[in-house]
Amino acid sequence: MDTALIDRLRADLTAARYTVDALGALWGSEADAALERANRLPAIRALAGGQAPRATLATLFVLGMPVSTAAAGSAFPELELAGAQELGLVTVRDDHVVALIDLRPYDFLDAQGAGSWWIASDLGELATGRALRTDHVLGVGGASLTLSGLLLPDPVDSVLDLGTGCGIQALHASRWAARVIATDISERALEFARLTAALNGIGNIEFRLGSLFEPVAGERFDRIVSNPPFVITPRTSGVPAYEYRDGGMVGDALVEAVVTGAREHLAPGGIAQLLGNWEYRAAPAGQGTDGLQRALGWADAAALDAWIIERDRQDPAQYAETWIRDGGTHPGSEEFERLCGAWLDDFAARGVTGVGFGYVLLRHPGRAQSVAPEHARLRRTERLDAPLGRGTAGLGEHFSTAVAAHDWQAPRTDAEVLAARLRVAGDVTEERSHWPGEADPSVLVLRQGGGFRRDIRVGTELAAIVGACDGELPLGAIITAVAQLLDLDAAELKRSTVAEVRELLVDGFLLLEVGG
Ligand SMILES: C[S@@+](CC[C@H](N)C(=O)[O-])C[C@H]1O[C@@H](n2cnc3c(N)ncnc32)[C@H](O)[C@@H]1O
Structure with a gap:
């Protein structure tokens, strides 16, 4: 260069x-x-x-x-x-x-502040007027922004960006990592990513050619980030295999390979973050049908801690339509119906009833001396109800706090949690719905304005407890006061609410007061 x-x-x-x-x-x-x-x-x-x-x-x-x-x-x-x-x-x-080539400016805001780069990639369909080449190198797309917004911004020594494409995740990682290894199966992608890094004066990224973890055999990283080619594609002749989105495996096996392969390449305590699809399957005897649980099963099989969040779920026809359109073939044409048939046949062969999309966070269980006891391991799945709006910018910090909150509360006894000082997060509001004419609300919802924008239905007691968490009094004292106010048994109220408070902490509705 x-x-x-x-x-x-x-x-x-x-x-x-x-x-x-x-x-x-x-x-x-x-x-x-x-x-x-x-x-x-x-x-x-x-x-x-x-x-x-x-x-x-x-x-x-x-x-x-x-x-x-x-x-x-x-x-x-x-x-x-x-x-x-x-x-x-x-x-x-x-x-x-x-x-x-496509060469355009790109702005971002992360935990270290605002910045801008120029990003080089292949020209898209809009510019060429033609369907994409199968070796097309994508620029920054919606999924790229989703993942980059989710990345935990805590400083680390080493990061692996698997499937770097135009290099966008590696560029982001270069801001909080001392060194980044960016890999891709596509030499053309690496050329674009090298040009982008050099043009933006970023010198701590090393680029390597190869499939999956081959280019980093025997190496471990503090972080792995990957927006892998997770799109489920029929292995039928005549169905284009786009390198940028399709890893060439059957069903969701590529995502499974990235999840299980991460175990050998994470340093103790290291974290992997990726996007993925997982199939929901009709039940053959003895196998789970729930896609989110299948994804969790991959992490379990690799003995990795996991937090897997499903953002969307599509039925087979919706999924096929999305990705056939993405390749430049539009509904109504013969070609569209031929491709759709191939997708539906492929799904039917495995009994696929739906496809989930979401965010996967994996963690190596830790240094030998500090492995968390089994009950305190991070092992969560959830489905998001509300759309995240225009993006995930800033979610990385929220996610990092949430993981820390999990790690704080999981090994602690209820008595220890009750002794802590908690504060309600600044983005939490309470919404009350009343039947017409009724004084008492029939539904109480705590709503998260930032983060993953969760809504949680709560009872009057829990809403009162959360509202009183101002970082001053220990949680136990607040629950005692609320019990007195509502004429309830304080010990019973503590027993019945502490598990919910733990969840509110991990979900970021409540924050641990420093020194609390
Ligand atoms: C969805 S793109 C992601 C690009 C970029 N990281 C981003 O976030 O926008 C997936 C990338 O994985 C690469 N890829 C495909 N198969 C691969 C494999 N077996 N091993 C490594 N990378 C692969 C593709 O060339 C493509 O650049």
Whole structure:
């Protein structure tokens, strides 16, 4: 990789103020929103052939439209057109310059603050007007943002990013890890990721080619992050196998392989975070039918702690439609029905009744001296009811606090929990529903404004206890006071609520007061 050319490219992008905000200002919020819906026309109209460097760069690398050689020359005053060609960014066709890659600014906000990078990847369908190549290298997509938002931001020494693609997770990890190893089965993906890292001046990522854990045989990491190619794809001829989303295995076996393989590559106490799909299957004798429990079973088989969160569940037809559309084939065509048939046959062969999607956190059970007792191990599954809105930004810190809360309460006795000082989290509100004319609420719900946006139905007693948790009095004293107020037996109220308080702590509704 020619670092001198990359330095010049960086200088040109900086001089042109090729940033998310500046592009938004260039074509406006409506065109921005249209681009997200895969409609580039409003942006093309807004630019209306503008020749300023920023407009030229956006025309080439975001909209995938040709520009004149003169305009391209002015957009690359340092790199020059020849340098842009040498770096493989553009080519000249019929007196016009066309982009060979997608190169766009990307903004983020994480625990260390705001930042921005330029990300290189293949041009998408919107720019090329063609269905994706099977070796397509994805840019930053919805799933990439979901995972990057979920990553625990606690500083560590080493991180493995398995299936790095354009390098987005590795880039994020490089902010809180001393060194990152980024792997991919695709040499093209690694080339994009190397270019992206160099362009953004990030020097602590090492790139390695190979499948799954092969490139890191014998190595262990403090963290593993992976947005793996988890899409379940029929192994039938004529069904395209897109490298960026399909690991070539049957059903959800690729996710199982990443989960079980993580055991050998996590340092004691190390954490893996990944996205995945899991199949729900009709019950053959002796096997679970619940997808979330199957996923938990993979972690159990590998003797890993686990917290698995299911965000969505689709039936076989919905799942097939989603991924056939993603590959550029639209409903109503013969091809769509042929592919849909292949998916439904594949699901039927394994008795698949649904597919879950969600977030997997795995943890190596720890150093020999500090392995948690069996009852205190992290082993949770849950289904989220509420959508997470526009993304998971900031969830990593919430998740980190939640894991710490689990580890604090799990080995402690009820008496120890009752002695703690707790505080209700700032994003928790209480919602009361009354039958018309009734003074007492019929339903009380505690609602989490941030984090995983959970809603929890509670009784009057628990709502009163949570409301009184201001970090001053120990939990036991608060429960005694609430019992007096409601004319209840204090010992019985403690017995009946302490398990719920533990759950509220782990879910982040209650926080442990430091020194509490
Ligand atoms: C869904 S993309 C994720 C890209 C990126 N990490 C992100 O979060 O956007 C999955 C990546 O895994 C890679 N991949 C596919 N099969 C693989 C395998 N067997 N071993 C390692 N990587 C693989 C693909 O080339 C692709 O880059």
